[in-house]
Amino acid sequence: MDLKKLLTSYQTLDQKTITLIGRIRSNRQGKVVSFAVINDGTDINDVQVVYKSDIQGHEDALKARVGSIVEATGKIILTPGKPQPFEIQATAITLLDQAIEEYPLQKKEHTPEFLREIAHLRARTKTYNAVFRVRSTLAFAIHKFFQEQNFVYVQTPIITSNDAEGAGEAFVVTTRSDDKYEQDFFGKKASLTVSGQLNAEAYAQAFKNVYTFGPTFRAENSFTTKHASEFWMIEPEVAFADLQDNIKLIEEMLKSIISYLFEKNKAELEFLEATQEEGLIKKLEGIIKADFAVMKYEEVLEVLKKAISNGHQFEEKNIVFGLDLGTEHERYICEQFNKKPTFVIDYPKDIKAFYMKENDDKKTVAAVDLLVPGIGELVGGSQREASFDKIIQRVRDMKINEEELSWYTDLRRFGYFKSSGFGLGFERLVMYVTGMANIRDVIPYPRTPKNLLF
């Protein structure tokens, strides 16, 4: 029987004999009885096995080190009033595999830095077990949400010859050790994708509702707690949809996936609230309950100016049209001003990507960022420019390779009526939901500059 099943059905198993294979978390010899705490990885909670000296395998059981694998057979005894609701009174314990004495995860506190060096082992700790189980559930919740709404999952390419919006530097993919790319594997320069959006947009014209969910890459030398060289993105795209539809979809998606998480991983969230972020659960419940606010970018500027005149201190005080809002501004808007998640729309054209739809004022675009308490921007999206002439002009103005992108801009010539979509950085979401402060701690094997282990 696996531990998860045992933990959900123990009440019906009083006095019944069961067998469980698991890893030793601790093993303490007492005068009369000894106690082994074991876990098989299927649940965040452990089970305590109590064993006396007359059981089969007693000697081996006593020797079993932390990290070792044992098979325990015994009777379930309900223990109302004790911290754990039941224990196993062993009749036999078999030591299946003994861990070495130098097992790195002894029963004590370890720093995140130390645990990153043993990324292949850290998911055995309660914290990382919770984090990576939440990550898995969130990934599934996203698929579930979109599939139930008849969205088609499009696995857009990882190796690409275009770099989306020129966002950041791209890694080169090659089989050569020089730059003669015309003689390279693909006969031209190839890179790792920075976004699947443009490819997904073409598919939205075929299926109406599509989404991508795959890895993306940035060759940026950023040594921050928020940047990784490899991370996953979710990029939905809906044909015939405008910015308002987009906003509605973002709000529904977030509420749906967080609700699903509460349903599946309440224990993990409670553990993370206790160890990582006070108020985590209330913060997440806030997302589910709130009616998100919507503000125009220019309204945001007015609020920020007023805040400054009322004595609020921002590092960037020069609040003028064209300012790329900083995290401090974003957090002020959603935490202090609206006190709830806030969509900011209609950003200045010049600080946004070429494919965003120009508004009638000719100076702003139909962009949207979702700001959430605690971190600021979580999602960014837009309605796409539908006019062939306008998007070509933007491509030229921004000196993007027109020829390389012609397949994309040509979509406007092959029957096109509105399209909107957004991007959600998956790791940013996992950090937000788990309370983990460093992106390296929400990726199983993180990749950052000068760091390529496992």
Next chain:
Amino acid sequence: MDLKKLLTSYQTLDQKTITLIGRIRSNRQGKVVSFAVINDGTDINDVQVVYKSDIQGHEDALKARVGSIVEATGKIILTPGKPQPFEIQATAITLLDQAIEEYPLQKKEHTPEFLREIAHLRARTKTYNAVFRVRSTLAFAIHKFFQEQNFVYVQTPIITSNDAEGAGEAFVVTTRSDDKYEQDFFGKKASLTVSGQLNAEAYAQAFKNVYTFGPTFRAENSFTTKHASEFWMIEPEVAFADLQDNIKLIEEMLKSIISYLFEKNKAELEFLEATQEEGLIKKLEGIIKADFAVMKYEEVLEVLKKAISNGHQFEEKNIVFGLDLGTEHERYICEQFNKKPTFVIDYPKDIKAFYMKENDDKKTVAAVDLLVPGIGELVGGSQREASFDKIIQRVRDMKINEEELSWYTDLRRFGYFKSSGFGLGFERLVMYVTGMANIRDVIPYPRTPKNLLF
């Protein structure tokens, strides 16, 4: 209203007025009434809009070219006895966006080769719409199957410094145009992963049940219908599980995902059966109904020898221990001998990977391949070598970089008791299930040697 909703609820909508936005598939002017067939991408089936000369927007409607986007408002009229069960009698049609005359997807047959050149448009055809919808459903079915069994989805790294089992050539990932990798972004040579298995195995020791589902890469100059440079793999891994558990999991997974596909995409499968592979549905039903056979590799050899002596012609006739079974042998076993999916187990050690568990006979390993009628091998897996000494010996014998893999082999020192898993090439599964004969036709934007478009 979107088309899918309309097609599932039309019976309750007789004489009701609805509005639909969609793309023109054909537009034919008749003497009294004209006919526009439109589709919004949410369903494989189209809807026919009938319009007379007195409707609002009649002139524009007549002009609307194939590929254009229109909004049609009209009354649902049930048409029992006709091929389509209902039609829309339009009261107004608005031409939202006119496609250019040179729209590449005119209403006629196109070759797969031509359609590959317009991969950004081909999902608008019925065939590719069906293929990529099935692909999406299959991807979700796989997640659903594993999540419901409490497997944790582990997103293993794409950029890696080890190349798993040395399977095939790997692409280099770099920010330089020379081979001074010690000065490169990661401070060492980096490649694109060929498998997430080893990383997943470490996580199975933390969660018991895990699976990966992500892109993998091969820099092989293969110009076949079955090879792509970028493809997705599913790699489940279960701690404390042996080869028999593995076999059971493979069979359950396949039956579950194909059943889910019948539930969701019956219309697409029927279309693909009619256009791509006769007997497709019967073949897939066979998977669901069959009790898969299990045979040892050496039993397979005996059957093949007997077949030859009975006059069966194989290209490779030298049936000796150590032979890597060809597709012809695999298909003979599952199609002619067992007439159902067949697991072959206990392959010669020398033709299998270093991490597979050596059997007591010292010459075979606890490997399993699943052979299915129509293609041969679909899944490959094994129980892993649990002995630290034995796996180190194998690493040395096969001249694999021992140091680079020490984190993986060390798992055997940190408490280890059995582990089994398998790999399923996602595109191979999609080809099998859709009847498509070329891997380029089941990947949205395929990557093959000298081919990097979009």
